[in-house]
Amino acid sequence: MKNLITVLFFIIISISASGQRDFEPGYFIDDNDNKLECLIQNEKWLFSPKEVFYKLNESSEVKSFTVKNCKEFKIGDEGVFMRVSGDFPITQSKLKKKELSPDPELSQKTTFVQNIVKGNASLFWFVDNNGIVYLYSKDGGAIKPLLYKKYVLENLIIKENNIFRTQLVKDFECGNQPIIQKTEYRRKSMIKYFEYLNQCSSDKSYVVLERTAKQKANFPVTIKVWAGMQQNNYEAETTNPPTTFSFEDEVVAKFGGELEAFFPYFGYKKASVFLSTQFSKVGNTFVFPSNEANERAFEADYSIIEVSFGGRYYFELAEKSSLFIDLALAANIYSNSIINEITTSNITGSTSTEEIGSSFDDRLGGSFGLGYSYNKRIYLRLGILANQNVLDNSRFIEDKLSRINLSLGYALW
Template identity: 30%
Template sequence: MKKMLFYVAVFLATINCYSQIEFEKGYFIKNNNERVECLIKNEDWDNNPLKFKYKLNHGASKIFNTIESVKEFGVYNFSKYIRGNVDIDQSSDETSELDGSRKPILKKETLFLKVLVEGTSNLYRYKRGNLKRFFYSNKEKSIKPLIYKRYLNSKHNANLSSFNGSIVNKNLNRNFIYVNERYKQQLFKNLTCKTISLKEIEKLRYKKQSLSKFFIKYNKCSGYLIDGQYEKGTKDVFKVSLKGGVRNTTLDIDNSSSFLPSISFDSKTTYKIGVEGEYFLPFNKNKWSLFVEPTFQFFSAKKELPFAFLVEKKIIVETNYKSIEVPIGIKRYFFLNDVSKMFIGGSVVLDFNFDSYLRYTRTDGTILKDFNIKTGNSIGFHIGYVYKNNYSLELTYQNNRDFLTTHSNISSKYSTMSITIGYTF
């Protein structure tokens, strides 16, 4: 454990040395329309920000800028935000909190809206927790909300049409959930072009990808699209890695409530091999990921102990433990440069053992006590280094797993420290 803390300290010190790489070339426009070129801390915001950090150059101090003093800011070739005083629907989209009104609950707010598509008509997105809303502007007109609202309605015989915004999704406590999809009517009325059919608009989903494709197509049809200005951002990515390594294992058996002796086996080095599936979350520049890593591991040991209750005054304790571990956890990455990064993480480790036992025998081989192994879960701590997104080196510590959970008069502490190398496909 002391070694683990040492490595974490070194790692955090390294992170501090490289923190400046998060500032990237960007700009902001003040209220008086003055444009300032600068370096902006690119946090790849999941929720729309109200402020941001910037530097005038690499050697300058960090400064905060807020929505009150900035009307626009952006990180080049990545993202752009526009300040708007807009009507935003405050209605909840959570099924348990739906109301019975088809009308949106509109409230004026000053927000930084993320530019998704820019051209003759612009598409914007706003997100705050579970609240997700889209907006648009057409030519020189003001920014307007695209209306979408789920609501409850008990009238089963509603007269529905293509654009009246009411379609039945499912039954909920004898009330139906309807959807006001007026955004389709808004787009049909205000964004007409010969290459866009009514059928295409009817199929539009109130999702970023669906709406972005529509606005890109409309702007191309209109002959005006600002290439490269719509959202770049980070994408969700799933990767698979082959992993193998060695681990140092310790096992302590506490048999204090039984006549059988307790034992601490000598630490032992074994191997492990596994496959990791990792899903990178689509925000904050893919710095966060969820992972699952099924891994085969084993531990076997045999030790002779003095035992006064037998004629031969000796007892043999033997264990053979094999299992598939399944760590499920989260990682946080820290970029060091263009080709390397480090991470820390934590996991809950599920364990599925097979053909495993703990056995007490006499010196002639007679079995005194045979314990079937039934493992519990444990916690894993991870720290690692990744090079070129393909090669990885990882240090993992797992603490005090009990593999005798079904026996009340005996317990075990199974702990491991492992070093793993990996290759990502």
């Protein structure tokens, strides 16, 4: 198992390192308005970037810029990132921190914001631990945050203070139309409204810009694939002769997939529920001590498709690194488990095989996981599954399968 952990450690380091070579054509503008065409590392940031890596060409050294020395940058077809300073509303609704006051709580920031809609009416976007903030500008002027807050009344009714609607009505001639009352503080709704503003002002050249992969809806969903190794320990007690024994631990391959959905009200991508399916197959042999008459052995074969449903919580270590724990209820939706007793006569040399156990499905169990996530893209997880019976209608009084696994996961999106 130690060798397995070492191998998977080097695999995850290699994958992380390969991701560091994902540079795309772009540019950045420094404080002196110098524009530098270069290759910029596209990290598909979970939060608005703080430090961005670039190089002049494929063979040159990697350098970086930050919001302190860069006014604007762009990667490929994605919307331009621009430096903005101002009072940003805290929009993330955390149930334990909701206030009775409808007035937005503001936080002063200097940060990069990304352009979503470019035109006479331009829309921008920013995200960090405090939530998603939308910003706007008119005719290329100053970029201003759009104010919003979700709060709770004394009777626990949740309300929204959509101050941004008043801002837009005040600043745009076409703003005060029925569409503004239906506009929500969400990406699709905001884009639709800003498209309307540009169409109303006869701006036929406006564009909706490409979004980065991490700019998800308020209820982000990811799909992962998992592969790893599992160590199994199978114990059983027989009635004839009365014996308790353990099959030798065996390390086998394990693979599967997972659907994970995040809750927006517990901090951005911190709490989630997941539905996963895993497949594993094991074959073990237990040999009884020989006697003068014969030699006996038990041969166990079982393959299991298991579905787990549970919850997961992430503890952030840094902007891209986090630890997580998860708990799940697991059910075997398919199993093919057989134990054969093999007897070899020392007198005649003949061998006979008798099936002494049959398989069953729909057995419930539990699992616990502890792991590490890099950029919510690469995962390393140690999983422990609760003791579980494997066979029914067998010669055994009791049998028990315990499992521990180490898996490497990758989020497809």
